[in-house]
Amino acid sequence: MxxxxxxxxxxxxxxxxxxxxxxxxxxxxxxxxxxxxxxxxxxxxxxxxxxPSPTAVTTVLVAHAEDQPNDTGTLIRTDVQLLQTTQIADKALQALKSRQKPEDFMQDYRGTGLTNNLLQITVTGDTDAQAVARAKALAEAFVTDHVRRMRDTAQAEAQALLDQRDRMRDELAQVNQQIGNRSADGDPKASASLESLFARRAELNSRIADFDERAADARTGTPQVVAGTQIVDDPRALRHSLxxxxxxxxxxxxxxxxxxxxxxxxxxxxxxDRPVLRRDIAAGLGASVIAELPRRKGRPWQRRRTRLTRERLTVTLTRAARGSAEPVSLLELGCPRAAAVIALDLARAMAAEGPVTVVDALPRPQLTGRRQKPGDPTVVGAERAATVSPQDRLIGVGSVAPGTAWTDLQYLGTRTVLVVRAGHGSAAWLHTVARQLADQRIAVIGVVLIDPDPRDRTDGTLWDGLHTALRGRSERPARQPGGGASHAVQAVGEGQRRAERQPVWAARGPENDQEAR
Structure with a gap:
């Protein structure tokens, strides 16, 4: 097996x-x-x-002489950047007769390229009328500037072609003069030279005609660009919906x-680094989670389940306290009120077996000074713990929060139940609590987890330490048919009793182990 x-x-x-x-x-x-x-x-x-400020918008159709079907938007992006120049802003302000600086006016409008030839201009102002007037002046200034630039470009291109044509005509005149001189000489040997001059004259005539045609085309394209660039959507104020x-x-x-x-x-x-899951809290404290309680009573349909959980916890702790001759304490971390209520329930359950005294040693006492109800145990403060009668069963309530006097915890009980609120203490502090309790020879029975995560599916049991959980003490030795327990079972029981008399903490140092031996 x-x-x-x-x-x-x-x-x-x-x-x-x-x-x-x-x-x-x-x-x-x-x-x-x-x-x-x-x-x-x-x-x-x-x-x-x-x-938002009052805003007006207008749309301008921009024609380009270099328009191509495969254009990726380079030309319209250039127009957007040209719109954001002080030259166009200054012309718009001159049309508006405004004294505002062009640099400041440029912050009040922007251009957006909708397509390769559509430019949307958005302008803000103090009022809707001012925004519309600004949009109109800005659009007209842009159209005027664009048309002027296109005309200047076409004129420059045509003039360059005409200048080249004029140079060709001057060269053609020189070739014609050379032909006339050679023909007048009548030298038969010059016939080969005349043929080359005639070929050169024909080439020059062809190139001159080509330059004339190209210059005419350049001038013809300008009216198309001028007519194509216009405001296609009149400025209008945008309606704001609050x-x-x-x-x-x-x-x-x-x-x-x-x-x-x-x-x-x-x-x-x-x-x-504050552990929330059961497994992390149990690993940090070196003790198994034996019960869980919500932090609040919850909704009406959850209160009955909470009450039943508290009753089961009280029964579990009563069995642990009843089976131990040593005093039991409850030490809280982040939930003093919950620890006080659990201690009071435990004391009430054990009051039927004899007098019980609860020592409230919390930094802010929760039980001392409260109105006593019939059947409530005696509650004393930490300063009166020494006056408790030896016949009374002692249940101490203390804290392991930062600032705790660790040497005083052993007077509350040599066996303890830790009442810890999930997500309250850091992982380093949980290790500190476990180490300090081990040094004070205080055995941890188990952990009561307050405010657990309802979706936590991890296991809060330490399977490698049976002596740290209540299940290790609740197991009864099996009887032999003749009525006696086997030697193996007796050895297990003796080992458990020795474990109860010694602190258990897996992370103890060598100096503590030597001291324990």
Whole structure:
């Protein structure tokens, strides 16, 4: 027969445990809920308190002499950049008779290339009328500048062609003069030279005609560009819808706030390193989780289940306390009220067997000074713990929060139940608590987890330490047919009793082990 054991943890654990990260971020939902709500309110408030300036828009059809079907938008992007120049801004301001600086005016408008030949101009102003007037002046200034540039380009190109034609004519005149001189000489040997001159004259005539045609084409293209560049959509003021703007800004603010909240929660979880899962808390404290309780009573339909859970926990702790001749304490970490209530329930359950005294040694006492009810045990403060009668069963309530006087905990009880709120203490502090309790010879019966994650499916039991869990003490030795227990079972019981008298902590140092021996 083979037995299987749980896989040991990896020697190199992952840098970030995704399961713990998700659980911790979900537990901090108040943070990212608040950030998302704040972003939503901020977005809606900005839409109401900071409405957009009056805006006008117009569309200009821009014709280019170099238009090609495969153009990727280079020409229209050039026009957009030309619109953002002080020259066009200054001409628009001159048309408006405004004294505003062109540099300042350029901040109030922008151009957008819709297609290769459509340019949309958006202008803001103090009023709708001013925005419309600005858009019209700016569009006209751009059209005028574009037409002027196209005409100047066409004129320069045509003039360059005509200049080249004139040079060809001068050369043609020289060739004609050479032909006339050779013909007048009548030298038969010059016939070969005349043929080359006639060929050169024909070539020059052809090139002159080509330059004339190209210059005419250049001039012909300018009217098409001038007629094609025009305002196709008259300037108009854009209507502003406050509900639509508020809804849009609120949605954007909500998304940004939610993202920021989730990021803060994730970063805080990684930096704080506060265990939330059962397995991590049990591993940090070196004790198994024996029960769980919600932090609050919850909704009405959940209160009955919470009450039954508390009753089962009281029964479990009563059995552990009844079977031990040593005093039992409850030490809290992040939940003093819950620890006080559990101690009071335990004392009430054990009051039927004899007098019980509860020592409230919490930094902020929860039980002393409260009104006593019929059947409640005696409650004293930490300063009166020495006056408790030896006949009374002692139940101590203390804390293992930072600043605890560790040497005083053994007077509350040499066996303890840790009441820990999930996600309250860091992993380093949980190890500190376990080490300090081991040094004080205080055996940990188990851990009561407060406010656990409802979706946590991890196991909070330490399977490699039966003596640290209640199940190790609840197992009864099997009887032999003759009525006696076997030697093996007696040895197991003796080993358990020795384990109860000694502190158990897997991370003890060599100096403590030598001292224990």
């Amino acid at each position: 083979t037995t299987s054991t749980p896989d040991e943890s990896s020697a190199n654990p992952p840098l970030v445990d995704l399961q713990s990260l998700v659980v911790s971020v979900r537990r901090r939902r108040r943070l990212w809920y608040s950030m998302a709500s704040l972003g939503l309110l901020a977005g809606a408030g900005m839409a109401v308190l900071l409405p 509900p639509k703007a508020a809804a849009t800004d609120a949605a954007i603010g909500f998304v940004l706030g939610l993202f920021l909240g989730l990021a803060l929660a994730a970063v805080g979880t990684v930096v704080a």
